[in-house]
Amino acid sequence: MADDIDVMMAELARDATSLVFLDLGEALRRRGRLEAAVRVALTGLEQHPNLLDAHDLYARVLADVGDFKRAREVWSSILTRDPRHLGALKGLGFLFFWSGDLDSALDHLETALATDPTDQSVVQALMTVRAAAQEAPVSDADGPDPVFAGLDGAERGILLVDERGRILGGRLQSVVGADVSDRVAAYLAGAVREADRTARLLDLGAWQSIVAEGEGGNVHVSAPTPESLLLIVRDRGVPAGRLSMLAQRAAQAARCWLEEQQL
C-alpha cells in the first residue's frame, strides 16, 4: 500500500493534472493520513474544479475529519449537478444514518442502489439502516390513552407525535394487534417534512392535511399545533368525510391536552 502511495505521489509530481489524485487521496484517507488527503483533494480540485469525483473525495475527507456540515454541503452540491452521483448518495446516506434521520438515509441509499445494484457497500448500508428502522423500541403503554380517551379508536388508531417523531399520545395497532406506533412515528416526521417542502416549493401555501389510501386502510395526517403531528388510521370502509371529522375532533383533543401540559 505504501509503495502504491509513493508511486501515485511520484506520478502526481510528474503531472499535476493527472487524475491519479483521486486514488491517491482515497488511499491516504484509508491509511488515516488525513492532512495529506486534504492537501491532495484540494490540489485536485484546483486542477479539476468541475470534476464531481474530486468534490466527492474532498467531502469524504471532510467527513473523516469530523466536519460533517461541510461534507454535507459538498455532497448536496454534487447532487444538484448529478442527482445520481453514487459517491454523494452514499456519503449523504451515511451522514443521515449517523444523525438518526433513518428516512432520509433510506432515500439516499435506495437511490444509490438503483444507480449501482452491484455496490456491496450500499447493500450492506441499506441492510444496516433497515434493521435500525425495524428495531425501533416497542411501546409498552397500556390502559386508556390520556390524550384521546373517549374518541373512537383511541387505543389502536390515533397517534400524536412531536415534530421530531417522538410519541406524545395515542397508539397504533396493526390488523393483528401488534403495536406499530414507534415504527410509524419514526417515518412520519420525515414524511411530513417532505410534504411541507413540496407545498412550499410548488407555491401551494402551508400544508393542511395529507390523506393516503392503501389496500388495507386510510391514513389521515394533520398538525394540531405547529409542533405536533396527528395521524389517524381507519379501515377503507370509513368515508373520507367521516375520517376528516374524526381528525378534527382528535386535533381539538390534542390541542387541549398540549395546553394542559404547558400549564
Next chain:
Amino acid sequence: MSERFVRALERITRIGGVQGAMLVAADDGLIIADASMEGVRGNAVAALAASLAKRFTRVSKAATVGAPRFLHLQAEQGTLIVVAALGGVLVVTMGGADMNVGLARLEMLRVAEVVA
C-alpha cells in the same frame, strides 16, 4: 404512446381548478407524459410528488395498511394528488384550492387504467 397518454391526461386538465396533470416514474421522479398549463414547473412537480409518494408509502406500510394507491396533499392555496398506476407509474395532478378533487380522482383512475 406518449401522445395517447397526453390525450388521457387532458381529460384531467379540463376539470376546473386543475393546473397540470402528468405521468411520472415513481422510482426517479422523471416525467413520462405531461399536460400542464404554462407556468407549471413540471419537473419540480414530478420530482416532489414522487418523493412524497415514497415517503408516505413507508408510513402506510409501517401502519400495515399497504402502499397508498391514492395520496392527497391539501394546502392553503392548492392541492397535489398522486394516484399509483401499475408498473411504477404515478398519475400526478396539481391544482388550486378550488380544484374538484372528487372529479379529478375519477379521471386520474381512468388514466391509471390507460397506463395499465
